[in-house]
Amino acid sequence: MKYIVVLGDGMADEPLEELGGKTPLEYANTPKMDELSKMSEIGLINTIPQGMKPGSDTANLSVLGYDPKLYYTGRSPLEALSIGVDMKETDIAIRCNIVTISDDNKPYEEKTIIDHSSSEISTKDAAVLLEAVKEELANHEFSYYLGTSYRHLLIWDKGEVVELTPPHDVLGQVIGQYLPQDKALSAMMKKSYEILSKHPINIARKEKGLNPANSIWFWGAGTRPALSSFQEKNHKKGAMISAVDLLKGIAVGASMLNIEVEGANGTLETNYEGKALAAVDALTKQDYDFVYIHVEAPDEMGHQGSIERKVKAIEYLDQRVIKNVVDGLDAKKVDYRMIVLPDHPTPICVRTHTSDPVPYMLYDSTNIQNHTWNYNEAEAKKSGNYIENGHKTIDYLFSK
Structure with missing residues (x-):
């Protein structure tokens, strides 16, 4: 059978x-x-x-x-296994989506989340955008890893499991109240918009009528799993x-x-x-x-x-x-x-x-x-x- x-x-x-x-x-x-x-x-x-x-x-x-x-120890640690990240006991894994937020002149906190998948962005394009984020934001404490399409990973060395909101739960809403309470995580999300919003890939995406992949979004924190x-x-x-x-x-x-x-x-x-x-x-x-x-x-x-x-x-x-x-x-x-x-x-x-x-x-x-x-x-x-x-x-x- x-x-x-x-x-x-x-x-x-x-x-x-x-x-x-x-x-x-x-x-x-x-x-x-x-x-x-x-x-x-x-x-x-x-x-x-x-x-x-x-x-x-x-x-x-x-x-x-x-x-x-x-x-269950969190969503992102399971994804870390797939990507091949060997998490330490002190590591925290966090999902790092590349999302679309409103492309306007409002402060970051007053922008609206439009699309949790950035028009189902290809892994090829996402890899270039994530690399641009890594160049400016990665350090000894925070490491970024490429996943598939819009779904990527952040490993926080000696971090903590903090409450984070899935982007697909707040589509169409102003993002301010859903940003991480942790100042470092929130600052990286805000900085990512500055990095990505004017990136050539996103300029080309908008010309094609696709949603720009103009911000990272953290959610799904957790510790190393043991199945x-x-x-x-x-x-x-x-x-x-x-x-x-x-x-x-x-x-x-x-x-x-x-x-x-x-x-x-x-x-x-x-x-x-x-x-x-x-x-x-x-x-x-x-x-x-x-x-x-x-x-x-x-x-x-x-x-x-x-x-x-x-x-x-x-x-x-x-x-x-x-x-x-x-x-x-x-x-x-x-x-x-x-x-x-x-x-x-x-x-x-x-x-x-x-x-x-x-x-x-x-x-x-x-x-x-x-x-x-x-x-x-x-x-x-x-x-x-x-x-x-x-x-x-x-x-x-x-x-x-």
Whole structure:
């Protein structure tokens, strides 16, 4: 038996008037999920422990079977693992986004945050901009590391875990009240605007109609993580397929294989087919028992507030990932159990994460069921199936 998680990051949502009272998941054209749902169990999972923030960090740890209350030490330390930073016990890791703030004559504190991803800036352009920041701001205390797209890392030597606000939580708001209380961190963010706002790359971006990547933004501070081995914990040989450093870092911490897929970039235009084919290959040719396929696009579209693009991301997940995984495994005559779910909702109406339970669909190729339901938030709730503790999801997947 083989096992798969297909995770559409932030896929769950709220009913939208623009979609006739349907959620993007209900509205999207998803023939493969519609077909599978008739043969599957559907229900709700609570992925966010009570009292914890609804981040992709806590939620994905939960889905992978790591209780965030026991294992979570912050988001950025997990990304540090992916980047290859060997953190000392005294190091603090902090996410360093390159964001877009309003390009006006107001003081920095009175500017507005426009875009947490700077129009999903390429890693190539971000590398040049981060290097400009490093040249002026890096020192023996603060070290900058390149990540992917807009997502980068700051290591603070002998620092402290300070309260910092995720940029995607305050889109459209004046930034003053959300700046770090720590004077050094706040000063670096302010200085970064002076460095980046007139950079040639940003002048060119504005000419192309793209958002300028004109400020760094710190958030997600934490200490060095200590995850146990996924294989030792579950007696399954596992692999991760993701374009984002957070998921890759979780895999490193859990001693799972990270499978690199060319063209996988965490955007709407990622290499969906490549991820699906890599998963089938790992399960059928490389003797892996479990593959976790993470697709970032629905979450990014939720943060952007784009209904059309979020619907498209869900349709791509259905037609270009799930269909290819199912067709590939069926062609190989492999027995498998596959669970499809989001990690958390990212509703268009708020453009950030919420803690509501998420819908899941569990398909077992050896136990075909007969239902009339479709996979979406409303019908998952009606099913009455509910997994209260998200970190037990993986045990449920492996339970047969």
